[in-house]
Amino acid sequence: METVINMEALINMVLLTLLALITLGIIRVRNLFAVVVLTGAYSFLMASVMIVLDAVDVAMTEASVGAGISTVLALSALYLTKTEEAPPRYTAALPLFVVIGTGAVLIYGTYGLPHFGMADTPMNTGVGADYLARNYQETGVPNVVTSVLASYRGFDTLGETTVIFTAGIGVLLLLKRFRQEG
Amino acid sequence: MMFAVAILAVLAALALAVVRALAGPTAFDRLLAVNSIGTSAIMLLALFGFLTDRPEFLDIGITYVLLNMIGTLAVLKFFRYGALGHAQDPERDEALR
Amino acid sequence: MEPVFTMASWAALCLGGFFYVIGAVGLNRMPDLFTRMHAVSVSDTLGVGLLTLGMAIHSGASLITVKLLIVVLVLWTTGAVASHALARAALHDGEKPVLVGADGRLTPTDCVTLFPELGPRLAQPLSSEAVETGADQGDPAAATWIPGRSRSGDTNATASAAAEMGMAAMRINMLGALGLMKMFRIGTMSSARSRGRTRDRGSR
Structure with missing residues (x-):
């Protein structure tokens, strides 16, 4: 069991390091094709991190949205523009300062979070345990996440689906407009 | 334990593929490396499932395989034709001539 | 177990x-x-x-x-x-394989010079996805047109719907079996290259 935990930590460290490297690469590369391709690699690595964190459903979403749909959409957007990134018009000093400040505040904020997987957090002692106890009697769905998404907050999910559907229509209309003008 | 060894090998391959994805002079090199990263992610998923005694995750591996190929082919199609949905398009053909 | x-x-x-x-x-x-x-x-x-x-x-x-x-x-x-x-x-796209040249050095070589029969095949899209009609075959500009190279200029051309893209990406798959022959050709080239490389190493 000890080796399993060590392996998890090791895999996480390697994957997160590679993620950081790929992010730096995405920033550095000026060719937008390469950026799209590297973003696909980022999504696959992120999905692997999610798997190691036991969030299999999130991993699935990350892989299909990040590596599948996003690649195709970014490519079709790229088709309407140039393939080389233009040199920046302004220096990046102020944005860099803002981003570093925000990052520092966020990292400071993580010190207030409970440790990963602790049992006595509000997340695990409040409604979470209640859902775990009642979910199967009330809904008959064996997967707790699915029962919450589709039954307890079904209207919320319906709203989300509507938003995504509308966004999809919007993207299609944008691409359509370019086609008729071209 | 033996899965740990295999996972180490896959992680090493993953790191090397990332190096090529970052270094690759042409976009095709990057694409090849990313394809390899996708395969490594699938093997990592499967091996990690066995390492933690829950190999039921493999369904997601199947999804990854298909996504990996669709992503690669979409980019390649874009490269060859400059478009993804290029079927019969007289306007574009005019522009190319 | x-x-x-x-x-x-x-x-x-x-x-x-x-x-x-x-x-x-x-x-x-x-x-x-x-x-x-x-x-x-x-x-x-x-x-x-x-x-x-x-x-x-x-x-x-x-x-x-x-x-x-x-x-x-x-x-x-x-x-x-x-x-x-x-x-x-x-x-x-015009990627050149690195082969051993006549002087024994590794140089990027245009594969059309090695395999002239590749030239017309590379210059044209495959017949099932052909852009040009039969009448354009005689046009020399069309015959030397290489799709990957002409992509930078046409920014005002069309893009298709996302659903079509997935299908279009899959269509290239269908051509795979027929195109395997060409892959073998590349295999031939790479083995020629490795032979040359061994020779190169031996002379050192």
Whole structure:
């Protein structure tokens, strides 16, 4: 069991390091094709991190949205523009300062979070345990996440689906407009 | 334990593929490396499932395989034709001539 | 589990990991795209196959083995198609394989000079996706048109709906089987290259 935990930590460290490297690469590369391709690699690595964190459903979403749909959409957007990134018009000093400040505040904020997987957090002692106890009697769905998404907050999910559907229509209309003008 | 060894090998391959994805002079090199990263992610998923005694995750591996190929082919199609949905398009053909 | 099976699983996993790393090392060490593809194919076939075999032996006859089998079969099939498409796209884009020249040095060589019959085939899209009609065949400008090179200028052309894109990306797949012949041609080139390289090493 000890080796399993060590392996998890090791895999996480390697994957997160590679993620950081790929992010730096995405920033550095000026060719937008390469950026799209590297973003696909980022999504696959992120999905692997999610798997190691036991969030299999999130991993699935990350892989299909990040590596599948996003690649195709970014490519079709790229088709309407140039393939080389233009040199920046302004220096990046102020944005860099803002981003570093925000990052520092966020990292400071993580010190207030409970440790990963602790049992006595509000997340695990409040409604979470209640859902775990009642979910199967009330809904008959064996997967707790699915029962919450589709039954307890079904209207919320319906709203989300509507938003995504509308966004999809919007993207299609944008691409359509370019086609008729071209 | 033996899965740990295999996972180490896959992680090493993953790191090397990332190096090529970052270094690759042409976009095709990057694409090849990313394809390899996708395969490594699938093997990592499967091996990690066995390492933690829950190999039921493999369904997601199947999804990854298909996504990996669709992503690669979409980019390649874009490269060859400059478009993804290029079927019969007289306007574009005019522009190319 | 029987000790025999444990041993077999160990051996398959270790060998698979070995080939997997070998392929990744080759991905970094090889001089040009086509040889890199050759290196990656080792990890995509032998590496993946042996790793999966090790896992399948471990799980025995169960549903998991069937899933593993599906994964590896899809991986092998799509891997071949994807690498074929990659090589073809690279050739069409004017990627030059690094070959041993007449002076014994490694130089990027235009493969059309080596295999002249490739020229007209590279210059045209495949017949099932042909852009030009039959009347354009005589036009010299159309005959030398290389699709990948002319993509930068046409920014005002059309883009298609996202649903069509997925289908269009899949269509290239259908051409894979017919196009395997061309892949063998690339194989011929790379073996010529490695022969030349051995000669190069011997003379040193």
